[in-house]
Amino acid sequence: MDKRKRRVRHGMVKERARILVVGGGYVGMYTALRLQRKLKAELRRGEAEITVVTPDPYMTYQPFLPEAAAGSISPRHVVVPLRRVLDRCQVVVGEAQSVDHARRTAAVTTLATEEEGRGARLFRYDELVLAPGSVSRVLPVPGLADHGIGFKTVEEAIGLRNHVIEQMDIASSTRDPALRDAALTFVFVGGGYAGVEALGELENMARYAARYYHNVAPDDMKWILVEATDRVLPEVGAELGRYTVSELRRRNVDVRLGTRLESCADRVAVLSDGSRFPTRTVVWTAGVRPHPVLDATDLPRTDHGKLRCTAQLSIEGTTHAWAAGDAAAVPDVTAGEPGRTCAPNAQHALRQARVLGDNIAHALRGEPLETYAHRYAGSVASLGHHQGVAQVYGRRLKGYPAWFMHRAYHLSRVPTVNRKARVLAEWVLAGLFKREIVSLGSLEHPRAEFELAAGGKPSPEPPHNPKGSS
Ligand SMILES: Cc1cc2nc3c(=O)[nH]c(=O)nc-3n(C[C@H](O)[C@H](O)[C@H](O)COP(=O)(O)OP(=O)(O)OC[C@H]3O[C@@H](n4cnc5c(N)ncnc54)[C@H](O)[C@@H]3O)c2cc1C
Helix, strand or coil, X not given: XXXXXXXXXXXXXXXXXXXXXECCCHHHHHHHHHHHHHCHHXXXXXCEEEEEEECCCEEECHXXXXXXXXXXXXXXXXXXXXXXXXXXXXXXXXXXXXXXXXXXXXXXXXXXXXXXXXXXXXXXXXXXXXXXXXXXXXXXXXXXXXXXXXXXXHHHHHHHHHHHHHHHHXXXXXXXXXXXXXXXXXXXXXXXXXXXXXXXXXXXXXXXXXXXXXCCCHHHCEEEEECCCCCCCHHHCHXXXXXXXXXXXXXXXXXXXXXXXXXXXXXXXXXXXXXXXXXXXXXXXXXEEECHHHHHECCCECCCXXXXXXXXXXXXXXXXXXXXXXXXXXXXXXXXXXXXXXXXXXXXXXXXXHHHXXXXXXXXXXXXXXXXXXXXXXXXXXXXXXXXXXXXXXXXXECHHHHHHHHHHHHHHCCCHHHHHHHHHHHHHHHHCCCXXXXXXXXXXXXXXXXXXXXXXXXXXXXXXXXXXX
16 A cells, blocks of 8 residues: 555545645746646546646746747747646636635635626635745836836737837827827836846837838937846846946947936836936836735735745645745755845746645655755846847856857747747747737727727727737
């Protein structure tokens, strides 16, 4: 008799282990993937079941969002369909609203619960993986809630691409010089990889697109990067951070270090150095905070609101609850100083997910748990235009080699052979043919034309979920 059967017989574990994974991002998807491999036999015998609750039926490979915004990769290829990849799990498209770990239940709303007009569905579980990731850390800057644009999801990336091209169309057709200036001014707040890469790729795309406008030249556009600290891309080190600033400035990007956005009310970006820029584009990438659903749980958290975890990725002081990724404070056992936790990035999230999956399988079988230990290997970032920076295992690269390494690294990392092949094909085609420069912003109002034809007024309401379109 194997260990689990003995434990079931002695009442130590339930006949069927119900594993609930909240979140279908890096941690959620890779943990479920690992579990469905590790627990293959248990799943076949009906001794385990894995349910993944996630608001979208896909995992987003976030490092590709800047390229999706620039149009180098189609939005559908930066996402991984969860139902296909997690074919031995139950995927529920919905959102956990709260978790009562004392009772081992999670309240989940889905599209169906909305339609039914009934309350949230209660999911009972034996093991919980809580991985809702993070949301943008929005500061109380006047006008930001009304005019700011985030850059964390594929919808935001596509929306931003359409928006930038639309601004060029406005600038090209307006008779008002002030409106033209505002349309051609693009302000990005936050000098981490999301902000720098998004600006680098979009500036590159807009510069290319300008050649097809009779009256918009690349030098008519103002691209501004605002960063509160005195450096950008801290992940690649000080020297490459300085190189990034000089490279962006060489491309006429106005990089303002030690500067904050104080207001963007009335579509005027006011900076802490006193400058004012009328603009219709403020992209906010100034940091992240743990997902607010954690407020609705009874699990222990740090002062920063993250789930307090052990190095084995269980949630401290609890049993049968696990976490990793952006929502979790996981001790960095390689740091050599107590209290240090792993940074919120994909590198840790992916590796933590593997250990987390293994540890749940170990726990179910009564085996000892593994400790998560990964020394940060460094970072790669693209600045667009065949430019990049990379710092890997202490080796520093810049320019074309770093850009190439960025692509090679992410191609090797993006999940599934299917996605790798499609992304590679798109890069090859982009090298052979001209880039796409159209905005399909009207996809956000697909019924407008028909409503007009039917004699009604076009509804201002965008449809639910205008996803994956460009
Ligand atoms: C533009 C951009 C570029 C980046 N580039 C890099 C890079 O180059 N290198 C790097 O290392 N890192 C990069 N990162 C960071 C990296 O993507 C994150 O650290 C990583 O995604 C964290 O994984 P996670 O699983 O914790 O969260 P996520 O991958 O964000 O997944 C969280 C999931 O939980 C779901 N969810 C949220 N709330 C609920 C709920 N209530 N119920 C159910 N599900 C919920 C979300 O929809 C999402 O699917 C980048 C991030 C961004 C935004």
